[in-house]
Amino acid sequence: MTGRRALVKGAALRLARAGVASPEHDAAELLAHVLGTTRGNLPLSDEVDAAQAAAYEDLVGRREAREPLQHLVGSAAFRYVELAVGPGVFTPRPETELLAGWGVDRARDVLASGRTPVVVDLCTGSGAIALSLATEVPEAVVHAVELSEDAFVWAQRNLAGSGVDLRQGDLADAFPDLDGTVDVLLCNPPYIPLEAYESVAQEARDHDPHLALFSGDDGLDAIRALEVTAARLLRDGGVVGAEHADVQGEVAPAVFRRTGRWREVTDHDDLAGRNRYLTARLAR
Incomplete structure (x- = not known):
């Protein structure tokens, strides 16, 4: 099991180094997507299992390569x-x-x-x-x-x-x-x-x-x-x-x-x- 807070913090650092404009936001959005919830309902005090951590790692790597966040989560909010x-x-x-x-x-x-x-x-x-x-x-x-x-x-x-x-x-x-x-x-x-x-x-x-x-x-x-x-x-x-x-x-x-x-x-x-x-x- 891995702590959510540590995962998001590490991912945000990677995304920032890659030049992503909103690294903390995107790191949290990706974890929320993996866990089937929203960023607003994402408690960072919990842990994720190995399968969830692996899925998150894959998405973070793709975002690090500058694939759009909306493509990774499959949707975009508009009004x-x-x-x-x-x-x-x-x-x-x-x-x-x-x-x-x-x-x-x-x-x-x-x-x-x-x-x-x-x-x-x-x-x-x-x-x-x-x-x-x-x-x-x-x-x-x-x-x-x-x-x-x-x-x-x-x-x-x-x-x-x-x-x-x-x-x-x-x-x-x-x-x-x-x-x-x-x-x-x-x-x-x-x-x-x-x-x-x-x-x-x-x-x-x-x-x-x-x-x-x-x-x-x-x-x-x-x-x-x-x-x-x-x-x-x-x-x-x-x-x-x-x-x-x-x-x-x-x-x-x-x-x-x-x-x-x-x-x-x-x-x-x-x-x-x-x-x-x-x-x-x-x-x-």
């Missing part, structure tokens, strides 16, 4: 939902919860006006944004699209039974049947410049699908396509929200401003005060 994630799908980040929350508020605005909100989530990945909208605004009609075949399988799993209309396809030509009818359009597109490959965190660069990360020489190819699609899908006065890199707080909104099709083009910070997502309202 009020839990998503199944693994190889082949982008792991949802806490920063994107702010964009989803903005979308929830805008959908509720439409509902308060007496109409049923129509919401579209482009580049849905795991289905995180779409599932949040369907869960928090159950009256909304939610549509989602994903290009990657691998990610689409994960989205199918996460959105099963949610009522979300999930389709496989490209954001550039998605949902022609919804042209001019959408109230709220949300997207977490790829936005990393190809030249920034080496600067991307190892967990993302080695394990997230590159289709969900990189978007041309300046990182704006998908955002430019999104602007065109949003103008096609949204009804007059409809709104769009899109995540971008923290260094794109000027250039990403400029994609929308320069077309003359949008008003109220605004950039928003994340909880760390970094530029994170833009919003705009269609004005034909």
Whole structure:
């Protein structure tokens, strides 16, 4: 038998040396996963048996090699939902919860006006944004699209039974049947410049699908396509929200401003005060 406290302390030291950003958190999460509980319900005064210690050692070694924590435990929390994630799908980040929350508020605005909100989530990945909208605004009609075949399988799993209309396809030509009818359009597109490959965190660069990360020489190819699609899908006065890199707080909104099709083009910070997502309202 081995003490839990000693196990977690030793694992945290190893993860810190490996460059993991949150070593104590991850070490405790992995042990909770092995023991079938949550980190909040993990008493460190108890001991683990040899089989549990061996399973923990395997997971710590994989995290030490920078395999994402969410892949090791098989899930990721996002706002009020839990998503199944693994190889082949982008792991949802806490920063994107702010964009989803903005979308929830805008959908509720439409509902308060007496109409049923129509919401579209482009580049849905795991289905995180779409599932949040369907869960928090159950009256909304939610549509989602994903290009990657691998990610689409994960989205199918996460959105099963949610009522979300999930389709496989490209954001550039998605949902022609919804042209001019959408109230709220949300997207977490790829936005990393190809030249920034080496600067991307190892967990993302080695394990997230590159289709969900990189978007041309300046990182704006998908955002430019999104602007065109949003103008096609949204009804007059409809709104769009899109995540971008923290260094794109000027250039990403400029994609929308320069077309003359949008008003109220605004950039928003994340909880760390970094530029994170833009919003705009269609004005034909």
